[in-house]
Amino acid sequence: MSEDRVVSIAGLSRRFGRKLALDSVDLQVPRGVVFGLVGENGAGKTTLIRHMLGLYRCQAGSVRVFGRDPVAEPVEVLRRVGYLSEDRDLPEWMTVAEVLRYLRAFYPSWDDGFAEDLRRQFELDPKARVKTLSQGQRARTALLAAIAYRPELLVLDEPSTGLDPIVRRDILTAIVRTIAEEGRTVLFSSHLLDEVERMADWIAMMDRGRIVLRGPLADVKGAHRRLTLRFDEPPQQPPRLAGSLFSEGYGREWTAVCEGPPDLLAREAAGLGARVVGEDVPSLDEIFVARVRSREPVESEG
Structure with a gap:
């Protein structure tokens, strides 16, 4: 794997019974970027992330994280990865301080000062x-635990679940950008496309187990136009x-989301x-909706 790729996935497919959850997925995550994985619930985002963490063995294709197989070499991979799941699975009987002390023992790179700064910023009572x-x-608390040891790769699966809008916009965005500015990598999945558009440098769109679009966010947006005809x-x-x-x-006025040079699109319209x-330039949400609907049969309107 190239040194500038933190994650490299090739031809990854996964079935659960008759359901095809991942369909020949190819994906590379460059080092030092904020990478947004977007798609509706059930598109395959969490299944893809679980392969990156070595929780699922590949049925077809390959997954490499830092050049290693996360199933065959879990310790070497996971010690460099921070993970926040949508479930926030924490020991119910522990206090916040006990959770942090417990996790600290597993990570030599745990930063006590950083953890305490985050605890205060998050307004968490250590005795609760x-x-x-x-x-x-x-x-x-789960977010603090995932980043206090300054992982090289931070994986966030639907990180906004349970966070109020102010926390989402201010705290989460600030943390993600700080991690990226330090040269580390963030991969986060979300169905909130406005959030992804605000935070991500690169994106990949998933629909029904397939990657339908990927690349730097600026390039993706720059390649699309919303035209009023x-x-x-x-x-x-x-x-x-x-x-x-x-x-x-309806009637004489229509709006189209298109991909291509504006002059060519104008000639096509004429x-x-x-x-x-x-x-x-359409929003990321408009591009996603257009991409998904373009895979569905078009019904004529009389």
Whole structure:
């Protein structure tokens, strides 16, 4: 594996009974980036992450983390990885301080000063027992535990679950950016695309077990356009431009999310009898919806 790749996945497929959870997934995560893995619930994000952590053995394909097989060499991989799951599984009977002391023993790189700074920032009572914590406090405790030993790769599976909007925007974003600025890598999965758009440098979109789009966020957004088309007469069916992923509208005005050079798209629109009266860069959410819907059968509207 190249030194600049923290994660390298090739041809990974996984079935649970008759369900194909992962379908020939290829994915590389560069070193030192914030990498967002996006998709609806059930798209395969958590299954993919569990392969990275060595919790699932590959049925087909390969997974390498820091150039190693996480199933064959779990200690060598996991000592360099911090992980926060959606479940926030913590010992109910321990206090916050006891949880941190317990985990500290496993990681030689545990940073006591950093952990204490985070505890205060997260407003966690060290004497409070886990069973008495709110969902948000549990999430903060689990996040603290995942990053206090400054892992080279931080994996967050739906990290916003249980966090209020202020914590999501301020604390989570600040921590993720700080880790990346130190040259370490963050991979996080989320179905909240506005959150991914705010934090990520790179993205991969998953839909029904497949990667449908990947790359630097700026490149992904720069390759797409949202066009507003105006027709002299209402089209008999949704307009289909070359490069159009999805279109919606009614009567003489339609909006299309497209991929391709703007001048080519304008010529395509003119060929359909339409003028481009508006052009903008779509949000990541709009791109995702367009990509997913482009894989579904298009129903004509009369």
